[in-house]
Every structure is written in C-alpha cells, then in structure tokens.
Amino acid sequence: MDIGTIMNTMRDPAGVPAVPQLFQVLAVGTWVFHIAFVHLTLGAAGLAIYAFYKREAGPYWEQMSIAMTKVAKVGVSLLIVLGVAPLLFTQVIYDPQWYTSNVLSAGWAIGFIFTLIAGYCLWFAFYWGNHEGAKRYIGVYAVLSLALFILDGLIMHALAYQAILPDRWMEWYAPGGVVDTSGSKLHAIEWPRYLFIMSLSAPAVGLYLIAYADYFATRSDKTPEYRAFARLLGRTIAVPGLAVSALLASWWQLDHPAATGLSEQPLGWLLPGFLLVLAGLTAAGYQRLHGYAFLGIGLGVLALLAFWREVVRITYLTPFGYIASDYKVHADWPSLVLFFSTLAGVGGLVGGYYLALLYRAGRVQGTYTAEPPIARLGTAAVAVLVVWIGVFFVYGVAIWIRNALLA
Amino acid sequence: MDMLGMYPTFYVPYIGTAWVMGIIGVIHVVASHTSVGAAFLFALLETKAYRDNQPQLMTFIKRYGVFLLVFSYIIGSITGPGIWYAITVASPRGVGGLIHNFVWVWAAEWVYFTVEVIGVYALVYLIGKIDPLSHLKLTWSFALASWATMLLIVGILSFMMWPGSESWYMTGSTNDAFYNLNFFAHLGVRTGSMLVMAAVVGFMVAAGMKDRELKHGVIRMLAPVGLVGGLFSVMMFFYYLQTLPENARVMLKAHLLPSYAAGMMAVVAVASLYLIAAWARPQIVRLWIAVPVFTFIAVVGVWPEERMRESMRKPYVAGQYIYGNQVIARDVPGKEIVAEVETIAEKGLLKLHPFVPDRLRTVTDENRYEVGELLAKIACSNCHSLDPGAPLRSIPDKFRRSTDEDLIAAFLRGPLKHGAIPYMPRIDLPEPEIGAIAHYIATVNAAAQAGTESDTPVADIAPASGPSKE
Numbered sequence: 030m031d032i033g034t035i036m037n038t039m040r041d042p043a044g045v046p047a048v049p050q051l052f053q054v055l056a057v058g059t060w061v062f063h064i065a066f067v068h069l070t071l072g073a074a075g076l077a078i079y080a081f082y083k084r085e086a087g088p089y090w091e092q093m094s095i096a097m098t099k100v101a102k103v104g105v106s107l108l109i110v111l112g113v114a115p116l117l118f119t120q121v122i123y124d125p126q127w128y129t130s131n132v133l134s135a136g137w138a139i140g141f142i143f144t145l146i147a148g149y150c151l152w153f154a155f156y157w158g159n160h161e162g163a164k165r166y167i168g169v170y171a172v173l174s175l176a177l178f179i180l181d182g183l184i185m186h187a188l189a190y191q192a193i194l195p196d197r198w199m200e201w202y203a204p205g206g207v208v209d210t211s212g213s214k215l216h217a218i219e220w221p222r223y224l225f226i227m228s229l230s231a232p233a234v235g236l237y238l239i240a241y242a243d244y245f246a247t248r249s250d251k252t253p254e255y256r257a258f259a260r261l262l263g264r265t266i267a268v269p270g271l272a273v274s275a276l277l278a279s280w281w282q283l284d285h286p287a288a289t290g291l292s293e294q295p296l297g298w299l300l301p302g303f304l305l306v307l308a309g310l311t312a313a314g315y316q317r318l319h320g321y322a323f324l325g326i327g328l329g330v331l332a333l334l335a336f337w338r339e340v341v342r343i344t345y346l347t348p349f350g351y352i353a354s355d356y357k358v359h360a361d362w363p364s365l366v367l368f369f370s371t372l373a374g375v376g377g378l379v380g381g382y383y384l385a386l387l388y389r390a391g392r393v394q395g396t397y398t399a400e401p402p403i404a405r406l407g408t409a410a411v412a413v414l415v416v417w418i419g420v421f422f423v424y425g426v427a428i429w430i431r432n433a434l435l436a
Numbered sequence: 437m438d439m440l441g442m443y444p445t446f447y448v449p450y451i452g453t454a455w456v457m458g459i460i461g462v463i464h465v466v467a468s469h470t471s472v473g474a475a476f477l478f479a480l481l482e483t484k485a486y487r488d489n490q491p492q493l494m495t496f497i498k499r500y501g502v503f504l505l506v507f508s509y510i511i512g513s514i515t516g517p518g519i520w521y522a523i524t525v526a527s528p529r530g531v532g533g534l535i536h537n538f539v540w541v542w543a544a545e546w547v548y549f550t551v552e553v554i555g556v557y558a559l560v561y562l563i564g565k566i567d568p569l570s571h572l573k574l575t576w577s578f579a580l581a582s583w584a585t586m587l588l589i590v591g592i593l594s595f596m597m598w599p600g601s602e603s604w605y606m607t608g609s610t611n612d613a614f615y616n617l618n619f620f621a622h623l624g625v626r627t628g629s630m631l632v633m634a635a636v637v638g639f640m641v642a643a644g645m646k647d648r649e650l651k652h653g654v655i656r657m658l659a660p661v662g663l664v665g666g667l668f669s670v671m672m673f674f675y676y677l678q679t680l681p682e683n684a685r686v687m688l689k690a691h692l693l694p695s696y697a698a699g700m701m702a703v704v705a706v707a708s709l710y711l712i713a714a715w716a717r718p719q720i721v722r723l724w725i726a727v728p729v730f731t732f733i734a735v736v737g738v739w740p741e742e743r744m745r746e747s748m749r750k751p752y753v754a755g756q757y758i759y760g761n762q763v764i765a766r767d768v769p770g771k772e773i774v775a776e777v778e779t780i781a782e783k784g785l786l787k788l789h790p791f792v793p794d795r796l797r798t799v800t801d802e803n804r805y806e807v808g809e810l811l812a813k814i815a816c817s818n819c820h821s822l823d824p825g826a827p828l829r830s831i832p833d834k835f836r837r838s839t840d841e842d843l844i845a846a847f848l849r850g851p852l853k854h855g856a857i858p859y860m861p862r863i864d865l866p867e868p869e870i871g872a873i874a875h876y877i878a879t880v881n882a883a884a885q886a887g888t889e890s891d892t893p894v895a896d897i898a899p900a901s902g903p904s905k906e
C-alpha cells in the first residue's frame with residue numbers, strides 16, 4: 030500500500046467544517062502565541078535559576094530571580110492554554126499525521142502530561158520558597174522543573190517531526206515486520222530544528238527584560254537603578270542569544286534533505302537574517318527604542334518561524350500526494366459563527382477587561398480605581414456573558430425540542 | 437473500499453488504554469468541576485461582601501483562590517489536554533470524529549479557557565489591589581465564563597453517548613449533534629455536582645482559617661449551596677437515565693448497577709450528611725474530615741461515574757457511529773460517511789488495514805499466533821485487556837480461561853459476527869482471521885494455566901513465530 034493513499038484514506042470521513050485553509054491559518058497563527066510563551070517561560074525559568082545562584086554577587090539578582098520565577102509561573106499556564114488552539118486546528122487538517130505520530134510514541138505522549146504536571150508542581154515549590162534569604166537547596170526544584178519542561182519540548186518536537194516523515198511510520202511501528210504496540214520510543218528527532226527553536230528562549234527573555242524595564246517606569250518601588258540593571262541584562266542576554274539562534278537556524282536550513290530543495294529557499298534564510306538584524310538593533314538601540322518595540326519585532330520573527338514551519342511541513346508531505354487544502358468540506362456555518370463571535374465578544378470584552386485591569390493595576394502602587402472606560406468595559410464583560418449564555422440556551426432548547434419531541 | 441482509514445494500535449498491558457483515559461479523566465473532572473463550582477461560590481460570597489460591606493470574606497476567597505490556582509489550574513489545565521492526548525492514542529478515529537464535528541465548539545471553549553486562565557490570576561492577585569466594584573465584575577464574569585466552558589464541553593461529551601435522534605445522521609449539522617437528547621440532563625448532573633465538590637473543597641480551605649467567626653460564617657454559606665447542588669444533581673441523574681439509548685440501559689442493568697449502585701448511594705449519603713452536619717455545627721469542619729470526604733467523593737463517586745459513562749457508550753466511542761475498535765459502524769449520509777462492517781466481513785482486516793506488516797497479511801501455521809494477537813489488539817483491545825486476570829474486562833477471563841479453540845471460535849462466528857450482544861460491536865471477520873484470534877486466546881489461556889502450575893512464561897508456550905524469534 031502506498032503511504033500517500035493511506036494518509037488520504039486516514040482522513041476523517043466527516044470532512045472539515047470550513048475551507049481547510051482557514052484551519053491552516055488558525056493553526057499557524059495561534060501557534061505563534063504558544064511558542065512565544067514557551068520561549069518566555071523557558072528563558073525566564075533559566076534566568077530565575079541563574080539569578081538565584083548569583084544572589085550574593087550583587088544587589089539586584091535576588092529581586093530579579095523572584096520576578097522571573099513569577100513570570101515563569103504564569104508563563105506555563107499561558108503556554109498550556111495557548112497550546113490548545115494549535116493542537117486543535119492542526120489535527121483538523123493533519124489528523125493522519127498527528128494521530129499516527131502520537132500513537133507511535135504513545136507512551137511519551139502520555140508521559141508528556143505527567144512530566145508537565147510534575148514540572149509545574151516543582152516550579153511552584155520553588156516559587157513558594159524563593160523569597161528574600163531563601164534556602165539554597167530549593168534551587169534544585171527549579172533545575173529539575175526546567176529539565177522536565179525541556180524534555181516536554183523534546184517530546185513536542187518529536188511528535189511534530191515524526192508526523193512529517195510518513196514513509197518511516199511502518200518501519201517504526203513494525204521494525205522487521207514485527208509489530209510493536211508499546212508506543213515506547215521517540216522515533217525521530219531533528220536536533221538542529223529542536224535546538225534552534227528552543228534557543229530562542231534566551232533572546233525572548235532578554236527582550237522581555239528591556240520591555241519590563243519600561244513597563245515599571247511608573248512604579249517608584251522599582252528603582253531606576255534596578256530598571257537600568259534589567260535593561261542592560263536584557264541586552265547582554267539578547268544580543269549573543271540572537272547570534273547563537275541565527276547560527277542554529279542556519280544549521281537547520283542546511284539540514285533539510287536535498288530533495289526538498291528547502292535549503293535553497295530564500296524565505297528560510299530570512300530567519301537567520303532577521304535574527305542577526307535584530308541582534309544589531311538590540312545592541313545599538315536598546316537604550317533608545319521602547320522595550321515594547323522589541324517585543325513586537327520578536328513576535329514578528331516568531332510569526333515568520335511559524336509560517337516557515339508550515340512551508341516545511343507542506344514541502345515534506347506534498348510529494349506523497351497529501352495536500353491539506355484538498356480536504357473534503359462539509360460547511361457548518363452555525364458553529365463557525367459561534368467561534369468567531371465568541372472570539373470577538375468574549376475574548377475581546379472579557380479577556381480585554383482582565384488584561385486591562387492587570388496592566389493598569391500593575392503600574393500603580395496601592396489600590397487602582399478603574400477609570401470610567403474600564404468600568405464600562407467591566408459591565409460589558411458581564412453583559413456579554415449573560416447574553417451569550419441566554420442565546421446558548423434559547424437556541425439550544427429550540428433545537429432540542431425539534432429533535433427530541435417533534436421529530 | 438480496498439483500504440480502511442485505520443491507525444496503528446497502542447496497547448497498554450493489563451489496564452488497557454481505557455483505564456489510562458479513566459484515570460486522567462477523573463483527575464480532570466475533579467479539578468475542573470471544583471474550579472467551576474468554586475467560581476460561583478466566589479461570586480456569591482463576594483456579592484455579599486460587597487453589599488453588606490464584609491471585606492473579611494475576601495480573605496477566604498483569596499485563600500481558596502490560591503488553592504485553586506495550584507490544585508485546579510495546574511492539574512486541571514494540564515489534564516484537559518491530557519484527556520485529549522489519551523483519547524488520541526487510544527481511539528484516534530474516535531477523537532478525529534469528534535474534532536471534525538465539533539472543532540468550532542472546541543475552539544469557542546478554548547476562547548473561554550484562555551479567558552479563564554487569565555481571569556483566575558486576575559481574580560486572586562487583584563484582591564485588595566483594585567476597587568471592589570471592578571473586582572466584583574471580574575468575579576462574576578469569571579464565574580459565568582467558567583460555566584460556559586462546561587456548557588460547551590458537555591454537548592460534546594453527551595454526543596459521545598448518542599445524538600438521540602436521526603437528525604444529525606441526516607443533516608450532519610453540529611447543532612443537531614451538540615444539543616442532543618441527553619445534553620440538558622447531563623449538564624444538570626455536572627452543574628449540581630460541581631457545587632458539591634466546590635463546597636467540600638471550600639471546607640478544606642476554611643478548616644485552616646484562624647478567624648473563627650469568619651470561618652463559621654463561610655461554612656454556613658457554602659453548605660446550603662452544596663446541598664441544593666447535590667439535590668439538583670441527583671434529580672437530574674434520574675432524568676439522565678431516561679435519556680440513554682437501549683444499549684446503555686442493558687449495560688447499566690446487567691453490569692453497572694450491581695457493582696456501582698451501593699457506592700453511589702453511599703456518596704450521596706455521606707456528602708449530604710456532611711454538608712448538613714457542617715451547616716448545623718460549623719465547628720466540626722476539620723481538614724482531616726474534609727480531605728477524606730472529598731477523596732471519597734472522587735474515588736467512589738466520580739471514578740464509577742466516568743467508568744459508567746465509558747461503559748454505557750459501548751459498543752461505540754462516539755455518536756453511535758464509531759465503534760470502540762475504530763470501525764465505522766453505520767452510514768451517516770449527512771456527512772457522506774459510509775459503514776465499514778460489511779467490507780471487513782467480506783475482505784478481512786488483514787487485507788484492509790493499512791498498518792499490517794506484509795508478512796502477516798495471510799494467516800499461516802507459522803504466524804497464526806502472532807496474527808491472532810495483532811487482530812485481537814486491533815479488534816478487541818480498545819475495551820478489553822488481553823492479559824489473564826487483568827481488571828479491564830480481560831478476554832482470557834471472559835472465556836473462563838478456555839483452551840478450546842473451537843469454543844472460542846464459535847463465539848466469534850456466532851454472537852460477535854451477528855452483533856447479538858448489544859454492548860459489543862458487530863465484528864464479522866473471515867474464517868482465517870477468526871481462527872487466528874481463537875488460536876491466540878486459547879494459547880494465552882493455556883500459558884496462563886501452565887503458569888499457575890509452573891510459572892512458565894507465555895512466550896515459552898506460544899509457538900515461536902516472526903523474524904525476532906528466528
């Protein structure tokens with residue numbers, strides 16, 4: 030049996046409920062936010078540990094360690110929820126690849142969950158202990174936790190990478206013709222790709238520190254000296270970090286099989302190129318440019334990475350005859366409207382309200398009193414939920430009655 | 437049809453993938469229901485704090501909130517995708533079917549989920565840092581948003597049981613799948629029980645509080661909410677039973693109620709007594725009672741509930757159109773989905789399944805045991821363990837450890853082929869495949885018998901086959 034035909038047969042017989050390209054765009058777009066928080070979290074965790082062991086070396090390291098511990102704590106929560114969206118959208122159009130890859134390494138896919146829980150609990154243990162004058166041994170929790178997160182990244186990578194190597198599946202599942210249903214192996218790792226993606230954690234936290242210094246400009250408890258320290262530290266991490274990432278990106282570029290022609294594609298070389306430009310910009314402009322600008326540019330680089338990953342996937346799968354965009358479509362408009370209206374209404378108003386409160390409250394010392402626009406946003410947030418739930422029930426009861434009683 | 441869109445198989449010895457899913461599922465249900473329920477308790481308490489100017493209530497909310505952050509948000513938010521990973525590797529086509537019917541619903545749930553995660557941090561850390569009215573709005577919106585995640589997921593879960601009418605099969609519309617016959621009943625059960633769990637966890641949190649007056653006040657407010665929730669949940673449960681399909685009722689009567697009914701009644705009794713006692717005498721609330729009560733609810737209440745739902749769905753994993761063993765059971769014209777059972781009967785799994793090594797596609801004397809094992813994993817292991825003595829409906833045990841190949845084959849040729857057992861898929865296989873499975877089961881049983889006599893490992897008795905043994 031030919032693996033291309035097999036993959037096309039493995040597609041879900043129900044088809045997809047909207048044009049496949051829409052899911053493709055959503056998968057790529059939402060992954061940008063997932064990976065951004067992966068980078069910020071891993072970078073902040075690494076820095077929290079480094080600063081923790083350097084507490085005696087200078088006045089700000091302890092404060093920095095505590096701050097980064099909190100960033101990583103919140104970061105893990107966000108990287109998880111933000112991972113759900115690409116997980117969902119990817120498997121709509123790449124279900125044969127994603128599921129097969131998961132089944133073939135099922136033990137690891139399940140292990141991923143438990144190691145993530147263990148890693149997160151360890152991070153919390155570190156967070157509770159990491160106060161002024163904390164005991165040295167708690168650093169071990171943090172190191173173990175980070176190690177587990179790095180392992181989880183490796184599992185994610187292997188699952189993503191195995192998915193685009195369909196001609197190897199059978200040899201992994203039944204080496205020498207003997208079936209292995211244990212799912213106990215990670216079958217393929219592309220080190221340049223994994224190391225490159227993970228390496229972006231260093232520049233991510235570096236650029237974040239520059240923005241951090243700007244964010245707290247209005248808070249007198251964060252002294253100008255501490256902020257200057259954070260800014261310089263940010264630069265010190267970001268510039269060499271970006272250079273190393275650029276090198277690793279080039280390695281990945283050269284690692285693609287010749288038949289794919291990916292190594293010659295200019296688009297792929299844009300990544301190391303941009304990273305170098307950003308390194309230069311950071312070195313020269315970290316004092317003058319606003320920190321938020323660096324974050325914006327960093328997000329742009331990640332968008333390019335997300336796009337390029339999709340190009341890589343398409344390039345690997347096309348020769349087998351698997352084209353995501355020719356998935357059978359059975360349009361389902363009501364549920365599509367449900368998603369987009371929820372995204373705009375609930376995501377916008379309720380999410381917007383929370384973020385506005387967090388952002389504003391973080392910048393004042395003492396109690397923050399919502400200005401009228403924010404207070405109205407709060408009322409709108411409650412209102413939109415009441416309306417949403419109301420519509421959900423009225424609409425639902427009507428359909429239920431039609432199907433359960435009248436049909 | 438010359439090929440089926442089947443996936444490789446993942447087999448977990450002894451407990452099967454079903455228990456892996458069950459374990460992650462129970463942890464998730466406990467964590468997530470508690471957090472949704474707690475969100476409503478917060479909203480009620482905070483409304484009182486705001487109206488009656490009792491800011492001290494906020495100390496309790498903060499304590500509970502921090503507890504939730506760790507307990508529910510770490511564990512709940514990881515086990516959520518965790519269930520997904522677990523069903524993915526256990527039933528790839530099952531999860532695929534759900535995803536392709538409900539992707540937008542799940543995506544909408546994801547919006548809520550993201551909002552909720554940001555919300556829980558905001559709720560906890562902004563207590564005392566922003567003006568009380570803004571915080572009250574935050575808490576109410578958080579409670580409603582949390583409940584919305586439940587509203588959305590329950591439609592999908594209850595579709596897994598069945599759509600309840602022919603509409604969805606004809607239209608293929610997500611509306612008809614989502615608002616299925618048992619949706620509202622199921623939602624009621626969960627909504628009520630989440631308040632019970634949240635109240636009991638609230639006692640755990642309150643137990644450690646120093647301020648006695650505050651502690652007792654809080655307990656007196658939580659207890660009635662938990663009781664009303666529990667009562668509602670029980671009522672909805674009886675209604676829920678009325679909305680189940682025939683196969684589920686057979687399963688329920690024959691297998692489930694006999695083993696679970698007593699435990700469930702005990703959970704209702706213990707939870708109600710505890711809540712009533714705490715209401716009357718808040719001073720009895722201690723950590724060493726609250727924790728065991730909660731554990732009791734989780735282990736004797738939620739675990740059977742999750743296992744029952746999984747069992748009652750049988751033989752299907754989703755919408756009464758995908759069997760547990762990943763075979764499409766019936767046509768769904770609304771989605772142009774075509775049943776596969778007849779094709780398998782005609783051509784056999786060995787020919788149609790893309791992930792069968794070529795050397796096993798034809799049954800021979802040399803490979804019969806190995807083929808039988810592979811077929812058993814493909815066709816049976818989603819619901820049955822293949823290991824003797826295993827807790828997940830062990831196949832060797834179901835055949836009473838018989839070593840009689842003809843007897844086993846007669847079952848495969850009879851009830852199984854004709855779909856005569858309401859909670860099992862119709863598995864109609866060609867004769868050589870029946871023979872291979874029967875041979876495999878008989879050999880495993882022979883090994884188990886010999887093992888109890890002399891500790892001989894299965895491999896020594898099973899006929900050697902396959903290149904690995906050459």
Ligand code: HEM
Nearest residue numbers: 067109112113115116119178181182185186189222226517
């Ligand atoms: C500490 C935890 C995690 C780390 C370090 C991590 C890291 C990564 C990395 C490095 C990649 C890129 C792999 C590659 O392209 O080679 C990735 C992709 C991905 N991650 Fe995560 N991740 C984590 C948790 C999660 C969680 C919890 C989810 C889901 C809820 C998730 C969903 C995804 C998805 C869907 C992809 C893309 C897969 C694809 O497109 O094929 N991740 N992650």
